[in-house]
Amino acid sequence: MLEDIDLVIEAGSFVALLGPSGCGKSTLLRFISGLDQPASGSVVLSPEANAQEPGTRTKLGFVFQDAQLLPWRSVLDNVALPLELQGMSRTEARERARGPLAEVELGDVHERFPDQLSGGMRMRVSIARALVTEPSVLLLDEPFAALDELTRQRLDERLRKLWQRRRMTVIFVTHALAEAAFLAERALVMSRRPGRIVLDQRLQLPEERNLDLRTDPDFVAQTALLYGALSRHGGLDDAPIDP
Amino acid sequence: MKHSTLRDFLPSILPPALTFVVVIALWEGVVRAFSVPRFLVPPPSDVLLAAWSERAALFGALLTTAQGAVLGFLLSASVGTTVGLAFSLSRWLERGLYPYALFLQTVPIVAVAPLLVLWFGPGLRAVSVSAFIVSVFPIIANTLAGLRSVDPRLSDLFRLYGAKLGDTVLKLRLPTAIPSMMTGLKVASGLSVIGAIVGEFVAGFSEGSAGLGITVLAAYRQLRTDLLFAAVLLASLLGLLLFALVSSSSTLLLRRLRAPG
Amino acid sequence: MHLDRFLSTTLLALAVCFSSGCGKKSQPKPSSEADAGALPQAKVVLALDWVPEPEFGGFYAGREQGAYKRHGIGIEIQGGGAGVPVLQMVATGRADFGTVGADELLTARARGADLVALFAVFQTSPQGIMVHASRKLQKLEEAFHSGTIALETGKAYAAYLKKKFAWDGVKVVPYDGGVAHFLADPNFAQQCYVTSEPIAARQKGADPAVFLIADSGFNPYATVVVTRRELLQKNLELVKAFVVATREGWREYLDHPEPTNALLGRLNSALDAGTLSAAADAQRPLIENADSKQHGLGSMQQARWQTLAEQLLDLKFLDKPASVADSFQQL
Numbered sequence: 001m002l003e004d005i006d007l008v009i010e011a012g013s014f015v016a017l018l019g020p021s022g023c024g025k026s027t028l029l030r031f032i033s034g035l036d037q038p039a040s041g042s043v044v045l046s047p048e049a050n051a052q053e054p055g056t057r058t059k060l061g062f063v064f065q066d067a068q069l070l071p072w073r074s075v076l077d078n079v080a081l082p083l084e085l086q087g088m089s090r091t092e093a094r095e096r097a098r099g100p101l102a103e104v105e106l107g108d109v110h111e112r113f114p115d116q117l118s119g120g121m122r123m124r125v126s127i128a129r130a131l132v133t134e135p136s137v138l139l140l141d142e143p144f145a146a147l148d149e150l151t152r153q154r155l156d157e158r159l160r161k162l163w164q165r166r167r168m169t170v171i172f173v174t175h176a177l178a179e180a181a182f183l184a185e186r187a188l189v190m191s192r193r194p195g196r197i198v199l200d201q202r203l204q205l206p207e208e209r210n211l212d213l214r215t216d217p218d219f220v221a222q223t224a225l226l227y228g229a230l231s232r233h234g235g236l237d238d239a240p241i242d243p
Numbered sequence: 244m245k246h247s248t249l250r251d252f253l254p255s256i257l258p259p260a261l262t263f264v265v266v267i268a269l270w271e272g273v274v275r276a277f278s279v280p281r282f283l284v285p286p287p288s289d290v291l292l293a294a295w296s297e298r299a300a301l302f303g304a305l306l307t308t309a310q311g312a313v314l315g316f317l318l319s320a321s322v323g324t325t326v327g328l329a330f331s332l333s334r335w336l337e338r339g340l341y342p343y344a345l346f347l348q349t350v351p352i353v354a355v356a357p358l359l360v361l362w363f364g365p366g367l368r369a370v371s372v373s374a375f376i377v378s379v380f381p382i383i384a385n386t387l388a389g390l391r392s393v394d395p396r397l398s399d400l401f402r403l404y405g406a407k408l409g410d411t412v413l414k415l416r417l418p419t420a421i422p423s424m425m426t427g428l429k430v431a432s433g434l435s436v437i438g439a440i441v442g443e444f445v446a447g448f449s450e451g452s453a454g455l456g457i458t459v460l461a462a463y464r465q466l467r468t469d470l471l472f473a474a475v476l477l478a479s480l481l482g483l484l485l486f487a488l489v490s491s492s493s494t495l496l497l498r499r500l501r502a503p504g
Numbered sequence: 505m506h507l508d509r510f511l512s513t514t515l516l517a518l519a520v521c522f523s524s525g526c527g528k529k530s531q532p533k534p535s536s537e538a539d540a541g542a543l544p545q546a547k548v549v550l551a552l553d554w555v556p557e558p559e560f561g562g563f564y565a566g567r568e569q570g571a572y573k574r575h576g577i578g579i580e581i582q583g584g585g586a587g588v589p590v591l592q593m594v595a596t597g598r599a600d601f602g603t604v605g606a607d608e609l610l611t612a613r614a615r616g617a618d619l620v621a622l623f624a625v626f627q628t629s630p631q632g633i634m635v636h637a638s639r640k641l642q643k644l645e646e647a648f649h650s651g652t653i654a655l656e657t658g659k660a661y662a663a664y665l666k667k668k669f670a671w672d673g674v675k676v677v678p679y680d681g682g683v684a685h686f687l688a689d690p691n692f693a694q695q696c697y698v699t700s701e702p703i704a705a706r707q708k709g710a711d712p713a714v715f716l717i718a719d720s721g722f723n724p725y726a727t728v729v730v731t732r733r734e735l736l737q738k739n740l741e742l743v744k745a746f747v748v749a750t751r752e753g754w755r756e757y758l759d760h761p762e763p764t765n766a767l768l769g770r771l772n773s774a775l776d777a778g779t780l781s782a783a784a785d786a787q788r789p790l791i792e793n794a795d796s797k798q799h800g801l802g803s804m805q806q807a808r809w810q811t812l813a814e815q816l817l818d819l820k821f822l823d824k825p826a827s828v829a830d831s832f833q834q835l
Binding site: 033034035060062064066068070071072081082084085086113115133 | 401404501
């Protein structure tokens with residue numbers, strides 16, 4: 001499914017992973033997180049060597065495409081979950097959960113339940129949960145795909161600010177070129193199955209980014225580059241339909 | 244907030260109430276008009292009369308059967324959920340023991356009841372075991388299904404953080420399984436009454452406490468069909484009552500725990 | 505949060521419930537009267553092989569009027585149902601005494617259960633065949649030449665009747681314990697207990713004629729009190745006292761059935777006063793006869809047991825001849 005992936009990602013960098021459906025972006029993310037094992041090859045996470053066991057060495061956060069909250073837990077308890085699973089007491093975990101919730105600006109909905117929140121809010125809770133263990137690596141798999149454009153852009157902005165504050169390594173899988181360009185320092189474009197990296201581009205964009213950036217000519221140029229790589233290696237026109 | 248008045252309930256009460264009145268009237272009318280022998284089909288008036296004149300005995304019988312049914316149900320609930328959980332944790336266990344659990348469902352309880360009397364003792368013991376046997380399987384099956392219905396992505400989440408098995412069971416699988424378990428309990432509640440009554444047919448009764456099953460048996464023997472109908476009616480009501488109890492507890496629980504469904 | 509805590513507490517509660525529930529689920533209720541007598545009460549269990557009906561009246565009379573208590577026995581009477589395995593219960597010690605038919609006792613003994621008969625309530629078996637008087641049958645044999653008859657075909661008496669009479673032209677159906685079919689069909693005949701079905705049928709306006717099986721030559725003792733030999737050997741005094749008290753109880757019931765009938769009516773809500781007194785009357789001549797007047801209520805003769813054993817052997821209910829001397833004990 002994946003072929004010849006040989007990547008080095010610097011600590012603290014923000015990397016976007018792009019590619020057509022089914023190319024294996026999500027699979028790659030699962031390999032990195034340790035949820036699945038590749039048939040050959042290995043994933044090495046610094047500073048600890050060889051973190052194949054999920055959750056044991058390098059602290060990881062994962063944000064899924066679905067918020068994946070436990071419906072029977074309140075917002076605060078959902079965010080506290082990872083800490084509880086790693087052995088912390090319930091009270092302490094709940095205390096610690098307040099911080100990330102404040103960071104995503106959900107300080108006033110602690111005792112609400114997921115079915116009482118909007119899609120965007122649920123996603124923010126999911127992000128807060130991913131941050132609660134203070135991960136050095138944050139993985140996101142098309143987290144905002146199900147949200148409307150406006151919410152999506154707002155969350156993009158929030159995410160970038162979070163990253164600037166905390167400086168963990170972020171690997172962000174997305175379909176949306178503009179989003180990738182807005183968020184990342186480096187963009188990786190994958191081809192159709194078997195997925196190979198066909199473009200590894202450092203984005204020439206300013207450090208401080210806001211929503212106006214999207215109309216900036218530099219931005220448009222960068223996006224065009226990505227689009228070119230994508231369409232050459234994964235577009236609909238020359239593709240036989242994936243089985 | 245608007246208070247619900249009787250008028251709000253009327254649309255849901257009226258149709259079944261009307262149907263009930265019509266059925267009773269027809270029943271009474273047909274029996275009288277065609278002079279149907281009263282020992283074959285007693286008119287509702289006979290049944291009511293019998294129920295009233297034997298009300299003390301019938302009430303005692305109701306309580307006795309209720310004891311057996313409730314005891315059997317509680318046994319099913321505890322054993323059933325435990326076994327379901329055990330099965331979910333060990334494929335090996337499940338493969339080995341599931342056929343026996345299934346066997347409990349299919350064994351003809353009437354044939355087995357004398358053995359139950361022998362093994363467990365007459366009266367309440369045999370009756371509650373009979374109720375248990377008849378009602379345990381739905382609980383096992385539904386608990387197992389519920390535990391297996393965990394969203395794999397949530398499983399991923401737990402795995403990501405290296406959750407221990409105990410945490411996964413307590414914090415993920417059981418909460419997911421609760422709606423299914425409630426369904427199983429609801430099904431089992433009605434079945435436990437049936438099991439108790441069938442058990443009573445055979446197992447008899449302890450000193451001074453005849454259950455509804457014995458009342459039916461004795462009434463049939465003496466051709467007191469009116470009394471028989473009254474006892475059968477009470478048995479159905481008992482089953483309904485138990486079902487309603489379990490059902491409303493389950494709804495309250497699900498609402499409070501905000502489990503899905 | 506609420507959910508996790510709730511779940512762990514529930515699991516714990518279930519575990520406790522389950523483990524304690526594995527033990528005894530109910531204690532048998534002790535006998536109802538307060539201990540006014542000076543004797544310490546030995547607790548015994550008597551298992552009946554049917555629901556409480558007048559055929560067991562003497563036992564209840566004995567309990568209510570204090571006969572058992574006077575002899576130092578706290579009796580618990582276990583009312584039965586459609587399938588209570590009385591023989592096995594007595595054999596395994598679940599019950600100390602039980603009521604069975606004499607033929608059942610002999611077949612059980614042949615299979616290795618060492619049970620002993622102590623007291624035979626019915627000198628004459630109340631088993632009968634009930635037909636409509638309108639059929640004007642002169643002999644029982646005629647009932648097997650037409651119409652329908654409901655029998656428990658596995659029973660010894662049915663085998664006896666089959667051997668003795670030619671069953672030809674009659675439709676045999678299973679016996680279901682009631683009289684509904686009898687009332688509906690004038691050509692319907694069925695097995696009956698003289699104390700029960702004919703009375704119920706008469707109450708509903710039918711006119712049954714009853715042929716006693718005993719009159720055709722098959723007359724096992726009925727409602728026989730049995731116990732296991734082990735109890736007889738270990739505690740002869742207790743067993744003796746039980747038999748004496750039973751005799752007193754039956755005497756009481758035969759002489760004054762009304763109070764006990766009232767109790768039976770409460771235990772068995774399907775029995776009304778009329779049925780109860782009719783049954784008590786119908787069974788009197790079957791319980792008290794020349795033999796019982798001479799040797800005492802419930803007494804048994806070896807000759808009768810011997811005849812029964814021979815009949816059962818002939819009907820292939822027994823594989824080999826049985827020695828009946830140790831099947832019963834006169835106390």
